[in-house]
Amino acid sequence: MPKIIHYRSKCIGCGVCYEQQPECWRMSKKDGKATLLRSVNKKGVFMIEITGAAMLKSSDVAKACPVNIIKIV
Amino acid sequence: MKQRTVEILAPVGSFESLQAAFNAGADSVYFGVEQLNMRSRSANAFAVTDMKRIVAACRKHQCKAYLTLNTVMYEHDMQLLRSILKEAKKQGVDAVIAADFSVIEYCRQLQIPLHISTQANISNIESVQFFSRFADVVVLARELTLKQVANIIGEIKRKKIKGPSGELVKVELFVHGALCMAVSGKCYISLHQQNASANRGACVQNCRRSYIVKDTESGEELKIDNEYIMSPKDLCTIDILDQVISTGVSVLKIEGRPKGPEYVQTVTRCYREAADAVALGNFTQEKAAAWKAEMEKVYNRGFWEGYYLGRKTGEWVTQPGSAATEKKIYIGKGSRYYPRKKVGEFLVESGTLQVGDTLLVTGPACGMVKEQVEKLYVNGEEAEKAVKGDKITFLFATRVTPNDKLYKVVNAVHA
Ligand code: SF4
Numbered sequence: 181m182p183k184i185i186h187y188r189s190k191c192i193g194c195g196v197c198y199e200q201q202p203e204c205w206r207m208s209k210k211d212g213k214a215t216l217l218r219s220v221n222k223k224g225v226f227m228i229e230i231t232g233a234a235m236l237k238s239s240d241v242a243k244a245c246p247v248n249i250i251k252i253v
Numbered sequence: 254m255k256q257r258t259v260e261i262l263a264p265v266g267s268f269e270s271l272q273a274a275f276n277a278g279a280d281s282v283y284f285g286v287e288q289l290n291m292r293s294r295s296a297n298a299f300a301v302t303d304m305k306r307i308v309a310a311c312r313k314h315q316c317k318a319y320l321t322l323n324t325v326m327y328e329h330d331m332q333l334l335r336s337i338l339k340e341a342k343k344q345g346v347d348a349v350i351a352a353d354f355s356v357i358e359y360c361r362q363l364q365i366p367l368h369i370s371t372q373a374n375i376s377n378i379e380s381v382q383f384f385s386r387f388a389d390v391v392v393l394a395r396e397l398t399l400k401q402v403a404n405i406i407g408e409i410k411r412k413k414i415k416g417p418s419g420e421l422v423k424v425e426l427f428v429h430g431a432l433c434m435a436v437s438g439k440c441y442i443s444l445h446q447q448n449a450s451a452n453r454g455a456c457v458q459n460c461r462r463s464y465i466v467k468d469t470e471s472g473e474e475l476k477i478d479n480e481y482i483m484s485p486k487d488l489c490t491i492d493i494l495d496q497v498i499s500t501g502v503s504v505l506k507i508e509g510r511p512k513g514p515e516y517v518q519t520v521t522r523c524y525r526e527a528a529d530a531v532a533l534g535n536f537t538q539e540k541a542a543a544w545k546a547e548m549e550k551v552y553n554r555g556f557w558e559g560y561y562l563g564r565k566t567g568e569w570v571t572q573p574g575s576a577a578t579e580k581k582i583y584i585g586k587g588s589r590y591y592p593r594k595k596v597g598e599f600l601v602e603s604g605t606l607q608v609g610d611t612l613l614v615t616g617p618a619c620g621m622v623k624e625q626v627e628k629l630y631v632n633g634e635e636a637e638k639a640v641k642g643d644k645i646t647f648l649f650a651t652r653v654t655p656n657d658k659l660y661k662v663v664n665a666v667h668a
Pocket of ligand 1: 197214245246
């Protein structure tokens with residue numbers, strides 16, 4: 181299954197991911213950064229498995245992140 | 254010694270640069286934390302928790318600490334903003350540099366002194382009057398001429414425009430560093446092309462690249478002599494610093510938080526010396542030329558004096574990246590120090606080092622130290638040359654710590 185990986189510490193909180201894919205992202209009120217919903221945290225790197233159908237949209241979001249911290253593998 | 258006429262304000266993006274700013278005699282420093290500042294893209298930003306250490310170090314060196322919080326702010330940033338400002342208040346940060354009204358409002362509530370950022374593009378006396386309700390210092394737009402600056406300062410005095418502290422509003426000007434091709438804070442190229450908003454500190458600097466101009470109808474390319482049509486050279490006012498100071502400006506600000514400690518120390522020291530020379534009445538063009546040559550050694554895109562002299566067209570760079578005349582090559586890291594003999598020990602991790610080479614050591618405790626090696630010991634024996642894997646020692650006046658990095662300085666060759 182493909183995965184979204186979010187290197188959260190480098191997030192600048194621009195909100196693009198949330199705007200484009202609200203089903204996967206929230207802007208944290210606590211620290212202003214994006215949070216990848218339902219993801220698992222491995223030492224500050226957040227991961228979630230996605231369906232093939234969600235892949236296209238997620239890739240667009242990854243491309244749109246200004247600091248390139250969203251990866252699709 | 255710290256009783257001076259103009260304040261020199263240095264950029265700080267790391268603990269190395271902070272010490273470098275102290276070494277150079279800065280009166281104040283500015284820094285950003287987390288992502289809410291115009292340099293959020295640069296790798297090693299400070300965290301909220303670093304504020305305590307920064308402010309404590311500044312106190313020790315009688316230097317003021319200003320916190321930059323000047324991005325566009327969104328709803329989801331408010332809580333982070335509040336917690337940053339609470340911590341700033343607790344640690345006693347001397348002022349916050351802001352442009353967004355949310356920051357201005359919170360600072361007012363928490364009674365934290367405010368400076369209005371250049372991102373607010375203050376260009377006339379009415380704006381100064383408006384912001385004087387909140388701020389004691391305003392950074393004027395970088396696009397004004399010195400005459401306009403002098404007029405604004407004259408009007409502040411004439412109209413007795415005072416800030417919340419009850420004193421006349423002070424004016425701060427950028428005197429050195431990168432310029433934006435647009436009026437500061439009004440550029441959207443990075444946002445449009447790469448979705449990376451410059452106003453969230455994520456500018457990818459598309460303007461710094463070379464471009465071609467093409468007629469889409471005929472497909473023909475226009476011939477232009479310089480392909481870097483959007484990348485201005487760096488601002489450098491050292492040779493007109495007497496004129497800058499005579500406008501009545503109170504604070505001279507240096508750009509460059511993402512740049513290294515050698516940049517911070519060299520540039521801050523040059524402006525410190527130049528400002529002191531102006532105060533003593535012995536500022537000369539010869540001295541200015543020497544300072545400029547010194548600053549050409551560190552990161553720069555070539556210099557011009559910006560818009561201050563009323564030039565209609567800018568000066569554009571002719572090459573990518575830095576035009577610095579020197580560059581540093583990583584050699585290794587510090588290991589220990591023998592204070593009695595004043596000997597420093599380093600481990601060579603890459604490249605080679607020879608007697609006669611100029612060394613640069615950077616670290617949070619020393620800032621930046623530049624020295625020539627006169628005698629070199631490799632693994633305890635006197636030697637001419639050291640290579641990767643060697644443990645080297647030499648006379649070094651400054652304490653060495655394992656956090657120090659050792660570089661070799663070489664002349665940079667430009668095409
Ligand atoms: S797009 Fe990237 S930088 Fe922007 S909020 Fe999302 S993860 Fe953070």
